[in-house]
Amino acid sequence: MKLELRKLLHTLNALNELSLEINSTHDFDEVIRASLHTCLGTLAIPKGAIARFSENPRQLKIVAAKGISGAVGQKIELGRDEAEKIAGRAKPIKLQAERNGLSHFVRRNTETFKKLRAHLIVPMTVHGDLQGAIYLAEKISGDDFSKDDLEVIHTIAQHIGLAFYNHRLIVSLKRKAEENRRLYREMKLVYHDIVKAFGSAIDLKDAYTKGHSDRVARYSEAIAKEMGVTGEELEHISVAGYLHDIGKITVDRSIINNPRPLTDREYKELNKHPAAGYEILANIRQPWQEIAYMTKCHHERIDGTGYPQGLSGEQIPLGSRIVTFADSFDAMMTDRPYRARLPLDKALNDLERNTNSQFDAKVVTAFCRILLKEITGATRERVFMPMIGLKFDRQAILEKLHDMASKLDALQANSATPS
Numbered sequence: 559m560k561l562e563l564r565k566l567l568h569t570l571n572a573l574n575e576l577s578l579e580i581n582s583t584h585d586f587d588e589v590i591r592a593s594l595h596t597c598l599g600t601l602a603i604p605k606g607a608i609a610r611f612s613e614n615p616r617q618l619k620i621v622a623a624k625g626i627s628g629a630v631g632q633k634i635e636l637g638r639d640e641a642e643k644i645a646g647r648a649k650p651i652k653l654q655a656e657r658n659g660l661s662h663f664v665r666r667n668t669e670t671f672k673k674l675r676a677h678l679i680v681p682m683t684v685h686g687d688l689q690g691a692i693y694l695a696e697k698i699s700g701d702d703f704s705k706d707d708l709e710v711i712h713t714i715a716q717h718i719g720l721a722f723y724n725h726r727l728i729v730s731l732k733r734k735a736e737e738n739r740r741l742y743r744e745m746k747l748v749y750h751d752i753v754k755a756f757g758s759a760i761d762l763k764d765a766y767t768k769g770h771s772d773r774v775a776r777y778s779e780a781i782a783k784e785m786g787v788t789g790e791e792l793e794h795i796s797v798a799g800y801l802h803d804i805g806k807i808t809v810d811r812s813i814i815n816n817p818r819p820l821t822d823r824e825y826k827e828l829n830k831h832p833a834a835g836y837e838i839l840a841n842i843r844q845p846w847q848e849i850a851y852m853t854k855c856h857h858e859r860i861d862g863t864g865y866p867q868g869l870s871g872e873q874i875p876l877g878s879r880i881v882t883f884a885d886s887f888d889a890m891m892t893d894r895p896y897r898a899r900l901p902l903d904k905a906l907n908d909l910e911r912n913t914n915s916q917f918d919a920k921v922v923t924a925f926c927r928i929l930l931k932e933i934t935g936a937t938r939e940r941v942f943m944p945m946i947g948l949k950f951d952r953q954a955i956l957e958k959l960h961d962m963a964s965k966l967d968a969l970q971a972n973s974a975t976p977s
Contacts (some may be wrong), residue, residue, distance in 0.1 A: 567898050586725050591622045593721070597692065597714045598624055601707055606697035610722060611688045613940045616641055617897070618691055625695070626674055634691060644681045645688035650703075650711055651679040655683060678703065680711050682719030689722040749790060757800040772890055773945060775799030777884035780941040782877070784924040795877040797851035802881050805835030805853070832857050833866045852877040861915045879918040883909075883925065886916070891945045902950040906958050910965075919966050926963040930956065 588610055598606050604647070605625035606647060609618035625627035636644070640663045644651070653664055653671055664671070675695035676828030682689045692715055697703065757771030778799035782792050808861045809831055815825045820828065834855050855869060855878035862870030874882075890905040899907065913922045929946075931937040933956060 565652055574811050586721075587621065588811075589721065590718070593718050593928045594624055594692075595713075597711070597718075598694075600714070601694075601703075602698045602712065603694050603696070604698050607676075607693040608690060608718065609693065610690040611636075611641070612681075612923045618694075620674075621690075623674075629674060632670065632673075634670055636663070641688050644691065644695070645683045645686060647681050650694075650708055650715075651681070653677060653679065659889075678711070680715040682715045682722060684719050684723040687723075689719040689726075692718065718874055721819050753797050753800045754908070755846070756804060760801075761801050770892070771800050771803060773888050774802060774881060774884045776941055777887060778880045780939070781884065781921060782879050785876075785880075785920065787876070793878070794849050794852065795880055798849050798856070798877050799881050799884060800852045801835065801839065801849065802856045802885060803831065803835070804838055805831030805833065808834045817896065829865055830858070849877075852873060852881060854878075856881045858882070859916045859917055864916075874918075883921045884915050887925070887942075888945070902946055902955060903958065906962065910962050913966065914969075918968055923963055923966040923970070926959045926966070930959050930963070932957075 594606060596825070598604070607620050607623040607629050609620050611618055616638065618634045618636060620632045621631050640660065643659050644663075651660065653676060672692075674693045676693040677696045678692075678694040680692040680694065682691060692711070694711070697707075703736075754772070757775065761768055761771050775796050776799070779792065779796040782795045786796065810829055813820065813828055816824065836850050836854035839846050839853060840859050842850075850940050852875050855874050856864070857866065858864035858869045858878060858883075859876045860874070860879070862868055862873055869897055887909065890908060892902045909917065909922055909925075913919050925942075928937075928943055931941060932943045933952065
């Protein structure tokens with residue numbers, strides 16, 4: 559009785575160790591090898607192997623073995639009926655006594671089973687599907703497997719079969735996740751190409767602003783990053799930069815390319831483009847509604863005197879405030895039919911003069927920080943410098959940027975102090 563109790567406790571302990579091993583985060587192949595050793599050690603079996611079932615090609619492939627040289631990698635081909643019959647077996651298959659529908663399978667693979675020293679084949683099934691099989695040699699004692707032994711073997715096979723099933727599921731999910739990520743990356747590339755194409759189409763209508771949309775997008779993205787914007791919001795701001803002038807496709811080309819000052823009627827027509835752009839983009843599903851509203855507000859001003867809604871301060875979306883600045887800065891840095899580009903010092907004076915009336919002070923501060931880093935070489939990125947060029951008094955511009963940043967920081971600190 560004591561012997562039987564000790565044997566039972568040993569078996570339960572082995573099953574517990576097996577369960578812990580299977581549910582561990584170790585390398586899966588190592589888990590299967592350890593599971594085989596646990597199975598063999600529990601029943602005092604010197605040799606054995608574990609095979610994984612694959613549907614295509616339909617076979618059992620040895621993935622772990624003990625005491626059998628050269629076993630790993632060997633394959634046993636299965637017919638469809640044979641795989642189904644093995645999966646349907648609730649108990650281990652005794653090869654020497656096999657008569658029920660698998661005799662041809664046993665005879666066909668006799669030589670392989672001899673090499674594997676196989677005495678039993680234990681099917682591993684989950685939800686009726688074959689996951690693999692355990693090949694077991696005879697016990698060291700030479701005794702036949704008892705009813706209890708077969709129950710233990712069956713339980714162990716279920717545990718290992720579940721490990722195979724879960725591993726297949728995880729691998730499949732990882733493949734699907736990677737495929738979804740690949741498709742998403744490809745979709746994003748197409749999406750960005752379409753956005754850039756829209757931006758280029760807009761610029762083509764204006765003979766004087768080639769590349770304007772692309773530059774505004776890059777300026778907007780750089781400023782947003784400097785302000786700590788990340789993720790989808792950053793992407794939306796970049797796209798709004800590309801598409802901020804999309805409403806101009808509804809404006810007559812003669813007005814856009816007019817080399818003389820516009821009449822009141824022409825101004826009114828041109829100033830319809832933010833609302834027109836919103837109408838175009840708002841018909842597209844998320845996330846375009848948010849982008850559409852950013853483009854609609856890119857001519858609003860901090861002091862509330864902009865258009866089309868007369869919004870002020872933080873009523874204006876952050877993305878719009880950033881695009882407004884980027885749009886204006888690029889206009890200053892490019893030749894227009896009615897004026898030449900501004901020198902950098904005059905552009906900075908203009909930006910400073912219009913801060914807190916047209917431009918958000920936080921946006922201007924972020925721009926100053928970026929330009930300081932680009933001029934001093936503190937960053938390798940060159941966002942603004944390619945358009946600015948090198949024809950400016952470096953020391954004077956650095957002093958001006960430091961002065962602007964300091965004043966704006968102080969201004970924002972004072973406005974944040976409660977009265």
